[in-house]
Amino acid sequence: MDTKDRLICALDVDSVAKAEALVIRLGDSVTFYKVGYQLVFNGGLPFAQDLARSGKKIFLDMKLHDIGNTVSKGVEAIARMGMTFLTVHAFPQTMKAAVEGARGSDLKILSVTVMTSYDDADLVEAGYRQSVSELVSQRVAQAMALGVPGLILSPEEAATTRNRVGDTMLLVTPGVRPAGSDSGDQKRIMTPGDAIRAGADHLVVGRPIVAAADPRAVAEAIQAEIAGSAGVPATLK
Numbered sequence: 001m002d003t004k005d006r007l008i009c010a011l012d013v014d015s016v017a018k019a020e021a022l023v024i025r026l027g028d029s030v031t032f033y034k035v036g037y038q039l040v041f042n043g044g045l046p047f048a049q050d051l052a053r054s055g056k057k058i059f060l061d062m063k064l065h066d067i068g069n070t071v072s073k074g075v076e077a078i079a080r081m082g083m084t085f086l087t088v089h090a091f092p093q094t095m096k097a098a099v100e101g102a103r104g105s106d107l108k109i110l111s112v113t114v115m116t117s118y119d120d121a122d123l124v125e126a127g128y129r130q131s132v133s134e135l136v137s138q139r140v141a142q143a144m145a146l147g148v149p150g151l152i153l154s155p156e157e158a159a160t161t162r163n164r165v166g167d168t169m170l171l172v173t174p175g176v177r178p179a180g181s182d183s184g185d186q187k188r189i190m191t192p193g194d195a196i197r198a199g200a201d202h203l204v205v206g207r208p209i210v211a212a213a214d215p216r217a218v219a220e221a222i223q224a225e226i227a228g229s230a231g232v233p234a235t236l237k
């Protein structure tokens with residue numbers, strides 16, 4: 001993998017014009033973008049496809065969750081759009097259908113284990129009896145058994161999960177914050193360097209870049225931190 005592709009910038013802006021301006025400003029400092037609800041529901045899907053055609057990699061963060069037939073038909077359509085990653089929630093029926101829908105295409109499905117804005121208390125409130133680490137662990141096992149290529153999890157679960165899955169699955173971690181930056185609504189966070197050393201393949205970073213006075217400088221600093229941390233085991237940090 002090209003080291004630059006390890007940073008995925010979340011294009012969380014409310015118009016295509018703002019997204020275009022940000023992509024121009026970031027230039028070659030960012031090669032991989034995540035497009036989610038905010039941009040897609042502001043007319044951003046054709047823009048994401050154009051960006052993919054221009055050579056950038058695109059992670060379409062739709063977090064699909066529906067009956068199996070609907071998920072597999074939706075994924076079949078998305079698989080023709082030139083995207084690199086697509087998220088679904090880590091429920092067995094949903095994951096099975098998504099893997100089926102993506103079969104034969106280059107689209108990689110990522111299963112969202114437990115949102116990085118949740119802690120144990122949020123799971124209790126939602127009716128779960130497991131802790132975050134227990135639920136992530138259960139969902140990792142189910143995703144693996146169903147042949148899902150990758151996982152969304154927080155950097156806090158990356159080391160344990162990497163030990164478990166080896167190189168068989170992609171680990172993609174939101175909940176990444178450069179030292180000193182605001183965590184916002186994220187509850188399970190690490191710095192870019194620590195997340196890479198914990199075993200993450202790709203880091204998703206939105207607001208620290210998007211809301212910065214100089215987004216390119218922040219992206220370049222994160223890229224440097226990633227490059228400096230790759231290959232260094234967590235025990236040596």
Ligand SMILES: O=c1ccn([C@@H]2O[C@H](COP(=O)(O)O)[C@@H](O)[C@H]2O)c(=O)[nH]1
Binds near residue numbers: 036117175176
């Ligand atoms: O568990 C999850 C799954 C997805 N996300 C998405 O990642 C970015 C993070 O943005 P920040 O501004 O860096 O917090 C955002 O688009 C989320 O929808 C996540 O945070 N956690």
